[in-house]
Amino acid sequence: MSFTIHGIGVSGGIAIGHAHLVSHTKLEVSHYDVPATQLAEETARFDRAVNTVRGELENLRGAVPAGAPAEFAAFIDLHLMILGDTTLSVVPRAIIENERCNAEWALKIQTDELLQQFDAIEDSYLRERRTDVIQVAQRVMKALSGQPGYVPPPAGDSDRNLVLVAHDLSPADVVLFKQHQFASFVTDLGGATSHTAIVARSLNIPCIVALHHARQLVRENEIIIVDGTQGVIIIDPDPQVLAEYQLRQREFGLERQKLKRLRDTPARTLDGADIELYANIELPGDVALAVESGATGIGLFRTEFLFLNRPELPGEDEQFEAYRKVMEEMGGRPVTIRTYDLGADKQIDDTARLAPNPALGLRAIRLCLTEPKRFITQLRAMLRASNYGKMKILIPMLMNASEVDQALLLLDQAKRSLDAEGVAYDRNIPVGGMVEIPAAALALGLLTKRLDFLSVGTNDLIQYLLAIDRTDDTVAHLYDPLHPAVLTLLAHIFATAGKSRIPVAVCGEMAGDVALTRLLLGLGLRQFSMHSAHLPDIKQRVLKTSLADTRPIAKKMLRATDSAKLRGMLEKLNA
Ligand code: PEP
Ligand code: MG
Numbered sequence: 001m002s003f004t005i006h007g008i009g010v011s012g013g014i015a016i017g018h019a020h021l022v023s024h025t026k027l028e029v030s031h032y033d034v035p036a037t038q039l040a041e042e043t044a045r046f047d048r049a050v051n052t053v054r055g056e057l058e059n060l061r062g063a064v065p066a067g068a069p070a071e072f073a074a075f076i077d078l079h080l081m082i083l084g085d086t087t088l089s090v091v092p093r094a095i096i097e098n099e100r101c102n103a104e105w106a107l108k109i110q111t112d113e114l115l116q117q118f119d120a121i122e123d124s125y126l127r128e129r130r131t132d133v134i135q136v137a138q139r140v141m142k143a144l145s146g147q148p149g150y151v152p153p154p155a156g157d158s159d160r161n162l163v164l165v166a167h168d169l170s171p172a173d174v175v176l177f178k179q180h181q182f183a184s185f186v187t188d189l190g191g192a193t194s195h196t197a198i199v200a201r202s203l204n205i206p207c208i209v210a211l212h213h214a215r216q217l218v219r220e221n222e223i224i225i226v227d228g229t230q231g232v233i234i235i236d237p238d239p240q241v242l243a244e245y246q247l248r249q250r251e252f253g254l255e256r257q258k259l260k261r262l263r264d265t266p267a268r269t270l271d272g273a274d275i276e277l278y279a280n281i282e283l284p285g286d287v288a289l290a291v292e293s294g295a296t297g298i299g300l301f302r303t304e305f306l307f308l309n310r311p312e313l314p315g316e317d318e319q320f321e322a323y324r325k326v327m328e329e330m331g332g333r334p335v336t337i338r339t340y341d342l343g344a345d346k347q348i349d350d351t352a353r354l355a356p357n358p359a360l361g362l363r364a365i366r367l368c369l370t371e372p373k374r375f376i377t378q379l380r381a382m383l384r385a386s387n388y389g390k391m392k393i394l395i396p397m398l399m400n401a402s403e404v405d406q407a408l409l410l411l412d413q414a415k416r417s418l419d420a421e422g423v424a425y426d427r428n429i430p431v432g433g434m435v436e437i438p439a440a441a442l443a444l445g446l447l448t449k450r451l452d453f454l455s456v457g458t459n460d461l462i463q464y465l466l467a468i469d470r471t472d473d474t475v476a477h478l479y480d481p482l483h484p485a486v487l488t489l490l491a492h493i494f495a496t497a498g499k500s501r502i503p504v505a506v507c508g509e510m511a512g513d514v515a516l517t518r519l520l521l522g523l524g525l526r527q528f529s530m531h532s533a534h535l536p537d538i539k540q541r542v543l544k545t546s547l548a549d550t551r552p553i554a555k556k557m558l559r560a561t562d563s564a565k566l567r568g569m570l571e572k573l574n575a
Contacts, residue, residue, distance in 0.1 A: 005214050007231050008231050013205065043096050056139065188210070260292075323391075327386075328389065392432060432452055456506045
């Protein structure tokens with residue numbers, strides 16, 4: 001029976017394919033049938049994973065230094081005990097045999113069952129042990145998959161026609177999808193500016209988040225239409241609907257092709273103002289699409305994605321090679337490379353997820369400053385790569401003067417260490433800061449006095465200004481780039497930067513939203529950085545905009561406080 005579910009479209013376009021379910025919770029796994037003849041091998045695979053984890057924990061136990069706190073050894077003992085308990089090490093074997101399913105799925109079913117039991121426990125100490133169960137199960141899951149967070153595709157299916165249906169996915173999971181060619185993916189959780197959604201956009205396939213119950217309602221292999229523009233999925237469509245969407249899909253493809261012709265046209269308004277349109281990238285492999293879309297530079301390279309999905313962090317040489325590749329492929333066009341913004345929803349260590357309020361915790365520059373050695377390694381790699389083009393360094397999540405000063409001091413240290421080794425780098429490399437925390441936006445002098453340029457991260461700025469967790473689908477409807485506070489703050493940032501003669505860009509998702517292009521231009525923005533997929537659309541809008549016409553309406557919008565009125569004005573602006 002055909003039915004539809006509504007969510008938030010985070011990447012436009014239409015996909016039509018077969019549903020492939022990945023499991024819920026952090027333990028993202030696929031589910032597939034195992035033939036009876038292979039069940040013995042599947043249980044043996046599960047046993048091997050359990051043994052691998054036992055070995056890992058025993059090694060850890062043996063490596064505890066004599067002076068370490070007693071809780072450390074106790075913690076490992078507890079994990080060994082959980083692993084050794086039949087509920088985790090034996091019951092999944094029975095599930096594999098009874099359900100004839102893969103080991104990951106059996107482990108997931110059993111872990112969910114255990115977690116439900118934990119939720120019912122009154123004793124708070126015991127209830128908190130659910131985290132330990134999750135951690136042990138994740139270790140086994142990792143041992144099964146061979147690499148952390150890996151979502152194995154089911155055997156035999158062509159990725160191209162698969163629509164992944166998940167309860168939740170981490171940004172690290174999604175970045176792995178770049179190796180596959182899924183038609184689309186949809187999730188129950190997540191907000192429009194969560195990093196999961198952002199990476200999804202860079203895959204250039206239709207995606208929807210915040211569907212709430214899709215994972216429960218959709219069955220494996222069902223035909224599913226994903227309309228990423230409208231934020232709706234249609235499951236098991238009837239032939240007429242299917243034909244209609246096939247037609248729309250073709251039209252959408254043709255429209256994209258048409259926009260590609262704008263690639264070499266300069267982004268100039270009707271009244272002759274030149275606008276910079278840059279691309280955001282997550283990995284060096286994204287540069288090709290950026291160049292193809294006509295980006296005249298990289299406005300944001302989210303380098304932290306180099307650090308995800310791997311047991312060991314990349315060293316200086318590996319980072320240098322990645323940065324150099326981007327510089328060389330951009331052929332002298334500016335590359336704004338951000339120091340790693342790890343933490344919050346981009347964790348390299350699973351246990352760190354347990355911070356009480358990760359978005360307000362140790363992330364981005366805060367984390368870098370607590371790990372100066374790791375930070376200097378990255379700075380050295382960046383400086384070495386600065387020789388291969390026009391690099392700018394961007395620091396995320398700055399909040400006070402001391403953070404800027406400390407970051408600049410560490411950059412100086414990195415430079416001096418290269419000087420001592422006689423290694424060349426760009427001595428005039430510009431250093432900029434991201435405006436993402438309202439405090440920094442309000443006291444912008446902190447940044448303008450110390451830095452060479454600014455880039456506004458509207459995703460975080462809105463998250464912190466409106467107090468809505470960008471990863472939480474239950475408050476996703478409150479995300480509002482047109483909130484009067486957002487517009488007032490943006491106008492303040494653009495005006496203050498202008499007065500200080502400091503270049504300012506926007507690199508949050510607002511920059512790639514064609515409905516907001518004229519408004520941002522009218523408020524004074526001249527540099528936009530967005531995912532490559534949005535660039536042709538934004539350029540087309542710039543080409544059809546007169547700054548003289550947008551300014552008065554944008555000014556009026558700044559005075560409006562009524563959200564319906566604001567939307568009406570925006571419509572007029574875009575007419
Ligand atoms: C932002 O916050 O708007 C931004 C560009 O950074 P990120 O989305 O990576 O947090
Ligand atoms: Mg940010």
